[in-house]
Amino acid sequence: EGDDEAVSYAGELARALDGRALPVDPDAHARCHAAAVFASNYLACCLAVASELWGPRQPGASASSLEALLPLARSALENVARTGVPGGLTGPLVRGEIGTIHRHLDALDPATRDLYRALGAELLRVGGADLPVDVRCELRRLLTPGGRVGEPEGGASDGE
Numbered sequence: 001e002g003d004d005e006a007v008s009y010a011g012e013l014a015r016a017l018d019g020r021a022l023p024v025d026p027d028a029h030a031r032c033h034a035a036a037v038f039a040s041n042y043l044a045c046c047l048a049v050a051s052e053l054w055g056p057r058q059p060g061a062s063a064s065s066l067e068a069l070l071p072l073a074r075s076a077l078e079n080v081a082r083t084g085v086p087g088g089l090t091g092p093l094v095r096g097e098i099g100t101i102h103r104h105l106d107a108l109d110p111a112t113r114d115l116y117r118a119l120g121a122e123l124l125r126v127g128g129a130d131l132p133v134d135v136r137c138e139l140r141r142l143l144t145p146g147g148r149v150g151e152p153e154g155g156a157s158d159g160e
Contacts, residue, residue, distance in 0.1 A: 001026050046119070047073060049112060089127040093120055096128075096135040101142055117143045 001024040002010070014021040024032050047069065055065030080088035092100035101120070105113055121143040128136050 001029060049115065053108075053112070086127045086129070089123065093123050093139065094127045094131075096131045096139065098135065098138055098142065101139065105142070114145060117145055 001007070007021070007023070011021040047066065050069050051066040054069055076088065076090075079090070082088065092104075104116060108116055121140070124136065124139050124143060128139065131139070
C-alpha cells in the first residue's frame, strides 16, 4: 500500500528476497493484517496448545511433543495448499464423529475447551457441508459455548 513509487520499490525488494509483494487496499489494511496474524501467530499458538496437550506438563516435554506434532501440521498445510481448505481438512469433526468430539471436550480444561469449541465451530462452517443435517446440528450444538460435555445419548456415534 502506498504511492506508485513506494509500491514499485516494495515489489522490487520483495522479489530480491525471493518474496512476493501483494497489493493491499488501504481500507482493508487492518483485515489483511488480521489475516496474516491468523495465518502465522495463531497457527503457532494452536501448535503450542497442541504441544501442551500431547505431552505431560513438565520441563522439556513441550519440545518433544512439538517435534512429534510438526509432521502432522506440515501435512495439513500441504493438503490445504494442494486441494484448498475444504478439501484439505481431515479429522473427526469433518467426518462427523460426534462421540469423539464429546470425548475431546470431556478431556479438556475449560479454557482449552472454549478454544476447541470456537475453532471447531469455524471448522464445521468451512468444512462440514457434506455432513448429514442431523450430524451438523448436533455438532453445532455441542460446539456452542456452555454446551453439554460427556458421552452423547446412545453412546458413541462414530463407531469407536
